[in-house]
Amino acid sequence: MIKAVELSKKFDRKQVLDQVGFQVKKGTIYGLLGSNGAGKTTIIRILAGILKQDKGSVLVDGKTVFENVALKQRIIFMPDILYFLPQYTVKQMGRYYADLYANWDQQRYDQLISQFKLENKKVSTFSKGMQRQVAFCLALAAKPDFLIMDEPLDGLDAVVRQRIKGLLINDVAEREMTVLISSHNLREMENLCDDVGIVHKGKMILERNLDDMKTEVQKVQFALRKGQDMSFLEELNILHQEKRGSIHLLIVKADHQELERILAAQNPVILDMLPLSLEEIFIYEMGGAGYAIENILD
Numbered sequence: 001m002i003k004a005v006e007l008s009k010k011f012d013r014k015q016v017l018d019q020v021g022f023q024v025k026k027g028t029i030y031g032l033l034g035s036n037g038a039g040k041t042t043i044i045r046i047l048a049g050i051l052k053q054d055k056g057s058v059l060v061d062g063k064t065v066f067e068n069v070a071l072k073q074r075i076i077f078m079p080d081i082l083y084f085l086p087q088y089t090v091k092q093m094g095r096y097y098a099d100l101y102a103n104w105d106q107q108r109y110d111q112l113i114s115q116f117k118l119e120n121k122k123v124s125t126f127s128k129g130m131q132r133q134v135a136f137c138l139a140l141a142a143k144p145d146f147l148i149m150d151e152p153l154d155g156l157d158a159v160v161r162q163r164i165k166g167l168l169i170n171d172v173a174e175r176e177m178t179v180l181i182s183s184h185n186l187r188e189m190e191n192l193c194d195d196v197g198i199v200h201k202g203k204m205i206l207e208r209n210l211d212d213m214k215t216e217v218q219k220v221q222f223a224l225r226k227g228q229d230m231s232f233l234e235e236l237n238i239l240h241q242e243k244r245g246s247i248h249l250l251i252v253k254a255d256h257q258e259l260e261r262i263l264a265a266q267n268p269v270i271l272d273m274l275p276l277s278l279e280e281i282f283i284y285e286m287g288g289a290g291y292a293i294e295n296i297l298d
């Protein structure tokens with residue numbers, strides 16, 4: 001498990017992180033979401049042991065990362081700006097990682113390199129997107145227990161992004177790898193993460209389990225007969241309500257079947273339970289804090 005407790009950090013006099021806390025459970029993927037400058041990279045650098053917080057603590061498997069060599073062996077940190085040893089080819093980078101990481105799997109590295117169709121050239125001569133693919137091959141072949149990545153899918157085309165997501169999900173399912181991934185795009189994280197946390201101006205403003213979120217909030221449209229009593233609506237936890245002609249549209253925090261039962265009991269003329277995207281749930285749930293959400297829905 002990765003556990004961050006009340007992390008605070010100032011740069012000069014600016015409070016960049018203010019008591020940020022979250023947990024990434026073993027064998028799950030956590031998405032750290034936020035717009036530019038929210039504090040994601042700072043959090044990730046602290047987790048990776050590159051930067052020291054002013055206050056709070058970070059524990060990985062119950063231990064601190066800073067200056068813990070044995071623990072660092074089990075963690076791969078993929079920064080937003082990649083660094084490769086100058087002059088090193090794809091194969092040479094593999095040999096370098098083999099020396100660093102006890103779990104290194106050469107066969108897997110060779111497989112991944114051929115799957116991504118990467119030639120054995122100097123990594124520095126590759127495009128940014130190809131360098132990112134090499135970084136993923138290295139990270140996955142090192143078989144870390146913890147993989148911490150800062151905006152890793154940026155600049156990759158849709159096919160490669162999908163392939164990488166598949167590989168990550170596979171390692172999480174098979175080896176119980178624990179993943180923390182930062183992103184400024186909620187849609188990108190929707191089919192990847194188990195949990196997400198939204199950081200805004202250095203504060204954690206919302207943390208949710210995505211499966212729970214999808215089962216807890218419903219969208220429904222219905223129409224009743226003219227003049228029919230609507231007082232049953234007062235019993236519902238309505239996040240959003242609209243009326244178009246005789247049709248009512250509701251976003252409600254409720255169990256799917258329970259809501260359907262309540263509405264069906266009114267003998268409606270029309271009753272449709274509608275699909276709801278994660279984006280819509282966030283927008284309605286966040287209410288007044290919508291400003292922080294808009295930027296991660298591009």
Ligand SMILES: Nc1ncnc2c1ncn2[C@@H]1O[C@H](COP(=O)(O)OP(=O)(O)OP(=O)(O)O)[C@@H](O)[C@H]1O
Nearest residue numbers: 011012016034035036037038039040041042043184
């Ligand atoms: N070394 C530093 N010195 C001074 N200020 C810094 C430093 N690193 C980050 N900051 C400031 O801290 C704030 C948070 O930056 P951070 O890089 O953590 O945000 P982010 O969420 O990763 O943003 P982005 O999505 O743009 O990468 C910003 O206001 C940034 O200017």
